[in-house]
Amino acid sequence: MLKKTLLMLAAFSALAPGLTAASPPKPFGAVPTPQQVDWLRMELYAFVHFGLNTYTNREWGYGDESPKLFNPSNFDADAIVATFKKAGMTGMIYTAKHHDGWCAWPTKSTKHNITQSPWKKGKGDVVKEFARACRKYGLKFGTYLSPWDRNCAEYGRPGYLDVYYKQIKELLRYGPIFEIWFDGANGGDGYYGGARENRNIGKADEYYNFEKVVSMIRKIQPDCIIWGAGGHGDATWGGSEQGFVRLPNWNVINRDKPDEKWISLEGDTPINHAGWFWHPGQASKVKTPEHLMQVYLDSVGRGANLILNVAPDRDGRLDKADVASLLKFGENRKRLLARDYAQGAKAQASEVRGDDTEQFGADKLTDGDIETYWAPNDGTTKAELIITTAKPVTFDVVRIREQIRLGQRVKDFRLEAKIGDQWEVIDPEASVLMQNQQGKAKKDQLTKAEKTIGHQIMRRLPEPITTDQVKLVILDARACPCISELSLLRMPREMPTPTIERKGDKISISTLEQFDTVYTTDGSDPGPDSPKVEGDIRETDNCVVKAAYIDRNSGEMSGIGAADLGISKADWESPEGKEAFDDDATTLWKAKAGERLTIKLGGVQRLTAFSYLPRQDGSVDGMTDRYVFEVSADGKKWRKVAQGEFSNLRANPIEQKVDFDKPVKAAYIRFTGTRALEGNEVTAAEINVFAAKSGPKTSKSSKTPGTSK
Numbered sequence: 001m002l003k004k005t006l007l008m009l010a011a012f013s014a015l016a017p018g019l020t021a022a023s024p025p026k027p028f029g030a031v032p033t034p035q036q037v038d039w040l041r042m043e044l045y046a047f048v049h050f051g052l053n054t055y056t057n058r059e060w061g062y063g064d065e066s067p068k069l070f071n072p073s074n075f076d077a078d079a080i081v082a083t084f085k086k087a088g089m090t091g092m093i094y095t096a097k098h099h100d101g102w103c104a105w106p107t108k109s110t111k112h113n114i115t116q117s118p119w120k121k122g123k124g125d126v127v128k129e130f131a132r133a134c135r136k137y138g139l140k141f142g143t144y145l146s147p148w149d150r151n152c153a154e155y156g157r158p159g160y161l162d163v164y165y166k167q168i169k170e171l172l173r174y175g176p177i178f179e180i181w182f183d184g185a186n187g188g189d190g191y192y193g194g195a196r197e198n199r200n201i202g203k204a205d206e207y208y209n210f211e212k213v214v215s216m217i218r219k220i221q222p223d224c225i226i227w228g229a230g231g232h233g234d235a236t237w238g239g240s241e242q243g244f245v246r247l248p249n250w251n252v253i254n255r256d257k258p259d260e261k262w263i264s265l266e267g268d269t270p271i272n273h274a275g276w277f278w279h280p281g282q283a284s285k286v287k288t289p290e291h292l293m294q295v296y297l298d299s300v301g302r303g304a305n306l307i308l309n310v311a312p313d314r315d316g317r318l319d320k321a322d323v324a325s326l327l328k329f330g331e332n333r334k335r336l337l338a339r340d341y342a343q344g345a346k347a348q349a350s351e352v353r354g355d356d357t358e359q360f361g362a363d364k365l366t367d368g369d370i371e372t373y374w375a376p377n378d379g380t381t382k383a384e385l386i387i388t389t390a391k392p393v394t395f396d397v398v399r400i401r402e403q404i405r406l407g408q409r410v411k412d413f414r415l416e417a418k419i420g421d422q423w424e425v426i427d428p429e430a431s432v433l434m435q436n437q438q439g440k441a442k443k444d445q446l447t448k449a450e451k452t453i454g455h456q457i458m459r460r461l462p463e464p465i466t467t468d469q470v471k472l473v474i475l476d477a478r479a480c481p482c483i484s485e486l487s488l489l490r491m492p493r494e495m496p497t498p499t500i501e502r503k504g505d506k507i508s509i510s511t512l513e514q515f516d517t518v519y520t521t522d523g524s525d526p527g528p529d530s531p532k533v534e535g536d537i538r539e540t541d542n543c544v545v546k547a548a549y550i551d552r553n554s555g556e557m558s559g560i561g562a563a564d565l566g567i568s569k570a571d572w573e574s575p576e577g578k579e580a581f582d583d584d585a586t587t588l589w590k591a592k593a594g595e596r597l598t599i600k601l602g603g604v605q606r607l608t609a610f611s612y613l614p615r616q617d618g619s620v621d622g623m624t625d626r627y628v629f630e631v632s633a634d635g636k637k638w639r640k641v642a643q644g645e646f647s648n649l650r651a652n653p654i655e656q657k658v659d660f661d662k663p664v665k666a667a668y669i670r671f672t673g674t675r676a677l678e679g680n681e682v683t684a685a686e687i688n689v690f691a692a693k694s695g696p697k698t699s700k701s702s703k704t705p706g707t708s709k
Contacts, residue, residue: 022354153193
């Protein structure tokens with residue numbers, strides 16, 4: 001506490017008269033508020049989407065859903081929050097109102113709320129129960145309140161603002177709120193009290209008057225971090241719902257005006273590929289612990305925070321597969337951060353501010369105190385720092401932190417290690433592949449990128465390094481750099497997870513030489529007694545395939561890879577668009593909006609669902625957000641079995657699965673994309689259909705050699 005107090009005083013004032021110590025650097029450019037600094041140190045917390053969409057199998061409700069749908073039989077806020085605590089999370093944010101306008105607390109602003117639900121005979125309050133559980137387990141509590149309200153008759157008109165402001169004030173009275181979320185989906189078609197029309201609000205900032213909203217929140221909860229709010233808040237989106245945060249990460253609203261307000265970034269993603277709300281069958285789509293660790297490095301490791309969504313099911317419980325992956329990821333993260341091999345190491349710098357090693361010496365990088373920092377003299381923008389450990393150490397992650405209370409300064413740096421008698425560069429080249437919202441890149445995105453540090457940067461090296469000397473070279477900075485920490489970490493050993501792919505009637509599961517690969521095709525978890533992969537698996541029916549590696553020496557089993565596969569498309573035919581069913585997500589069927597894609601299935605099937613995979617190349621041109629799906633026995637007489645909306649494709653372009661009300665027999669299917677997010681064409685990367693189970697079936701493997709991918 002003493003060091004922290006001294007830092008805060010030193011950052012904004014000179015030392016007391018009579019002392020010969022060097023004066024600290026003055027803050028440069030935009031600087032974070034104390035609340036933003038505390039928020040950034042939370043690193044990882046949970047998002048919880050739980051409401052009417054949980055019961056309708058939708059991501060965005062239309063606004064006409066009945067509140068009577070909400071009736072969890074076994075909701076336990078304590079159990080959910082305890083799981084987050086065990087996983088190492090520091091807080092949670094609950095979606096108290098999503099775009100459908102339904103409020104999960106007994107609000108006085110609208111009748112479309114939890115008092116109209118049968119749960120607890122209309123006396124329930126999900127917000128209250130989560131807030132209370134967070135206090136019990138020592139987690140911070142936050143809330144999400146969608147500005148868009150597809151239920152309210154006044155939405156798009158001035159009268160809605162009274163409703164919305166009242167809802168904000170009500171939620172802020174549930175105790176300390178560490179963060180409040182204002183989503184970016186604003187306006188479009190909706191129920192709107194029965195009008196069933198499209199409403200455009202123009203500029204969101206002007207309609208909601210976010211400047212007034214922020215002022216209102218500050219008066220009630222001055223320490224609350226405000227997400228979004230048209231740039232008036234404290235934090236904003238990292239650029240993707242896959243958890244990736246852009247590089248370089250400059251924490252300002254406008255990079256051309258570095259003295260303007262500090263803005264922090266947040267990476268967000270669901271733990272499950274099925275979406276933000278719980279969906280039937282999602283256990284086969286959970287992200288593996290390895291995937292989550294990479295998301296962590298691509299968000300927190302880039303100076304942002306990570307809000308990881310874990311959604312309760314219709315009973316009000318977390319999915320077991322989600323929990324297993326979350327807890328394993330939490331264990332791996334704890335092991336990663338448990339030991340800093342650089343702590344206590346000797347350190348030297350090419351320059352120390354005013355030769356005041358007591359206050360600004362290089363040893364501040366390895367003293368385990370994030371508040372102390374090394375600094376050179378004003379005007380110095382290039383420097384070298386070397387740390388020397390007592391004996392050689394092995395590491396594969398390097399973490400660097402600036403003292404951001406004084407601003408973000410470093411523009412470029414390089415990491416080197418002493419290998420033998422030579423210094424060798426160990427971090428990736430300065431030219432990096434910039435990632436778009438899906439973590440993929442276009443050819444023109446290969447750029448010479450600035451390598452910022454900010455709150456922190458975590459570099460995962462291509463392979464472990466063993467050495468007793470590491471050098472940080474500051475190549476350029478906007479002002480004299482102030483580095484608080486240089487850490488050497490080791491990624492815990494983790495067995496990989498098998499990957500599963502289908503091509504025609506062949507299912508390929510990756511294998512590794514040192515492991516046995518076991519699998520199931522009925523959705524159950526594989527174990528030591530499950531069949532071993534000996535080649536491609538031939539399966540024409542739809543199935544949920546799961547696979548795991550087993551170490552032949554230790555018997556240790558990896559995480560479980562899973563895939564929910566529709567029926568084989570090997571015999572499908574279409575004169576219009578085979579690209580939509582070639583089991584290749586890189587090819588696209590294209591047509592004008594409203595044109596139909598007709599497919600002959602190769603036999604009569606009893607269908608239960610279909611899915612649409614939007615293009616996966618980063619472009620939104622032709623992504624289809626409105627659809628019609630029809631079936632036929634003879635290709636002449638057609639029956640519509642599904643029609644609706646694919647929600648949130650722009651931000652989260654995942655496979656969209658639509659369950660039918662009841663099974664339907666079909667020899668032909670017809671898909672129509674009626675609207676595109678952008679452009680005049682509609683596209684599809686893949687169309688899949690799912691059939692009713694025909695009964696127990698034994699999986700058969702071919703005689704071909706083991707497959708690998």
